[in-house]
Amino acid sequence: MPPAVSASRSSSRHSSRRVSRRSSAVLRLVRLAAMGVVTVLILIAGVWASWGTAQYVMLTKGRERGTVAVTSCGAGTCKGAYTPLSPGSQPRAEVVLEDTVAVAEGRTYTVLVKPGGTEVVRSGPAGVLHAWVPLGGALMLASVVVAGGLLRTRPAWVMGVSGVALVTAAFLVI
Incomplete structure (x- = not known):
């Protein structure tokens, strides 16, 4: 094979590797952004559902x-x-x-x-904890998204344990 053809094939292999790396980096970035948006929406929904009652119990x-x-x-x-x-x-x-x-x-x-x-x-501690139970559920759900979609296990554990602690405390106090 002539050297010019060999050099041409070699450079096309290198450029296809660069394109492949760039496209996988873009896909990774899109996945992280999408999972981040899903996580934020879950947490906003949990706060929104909780605040309907919590505002009366906390701002007395x-x-x-x-x-x-x-x-x-x-x-x-x-x-x-x-x-x-x-x-x-x-x-x-x-x-x-x-x-x-x-x-x-x-x-x-x-x-x-x-x-x-x-x-x-x-009212009281039972009312406050009961009002924030939807946020506890949202924290547990969001922890699964953070662990699986964002591949961040430590923050996922913190969120999940916080959600379980909130729901358990509400159960015990009520």
Whole structure:
């Protein structure tokens, strides 16, 4: 084979290797970006789902505080009479509390009244932990994406263990 043809084949092999390296680097970058976006979206969804209740439980200044004696439960909610504990709060004959595994008929719970209605949420440590349970689930789910998609095992373990700790603490406190 003439030297010019041999040199031509050799340089084409080198350029195809460069193109292959570049394309694999671009694909790796695209995968990392996509998995990063998925992780961020999962975590945002967890915070969003938690904040709907957490804002009332954590930012208590000016909120009506009291207790509710649960008299009946059904269709995802429990109802009972509200007795105020904070100054300026008015007693109510019936308020609505979300029916969870931790709410039972005949028991009394400390609650905060959501503004402008008869809906109440649990207060105290139990209420705070219960409000952030969706974030705990999101942390556990995101840890799988971080480990598998981003190939970052240490941050994945931290996220997963944090999510399990949050859900377990809520279970124990409630």
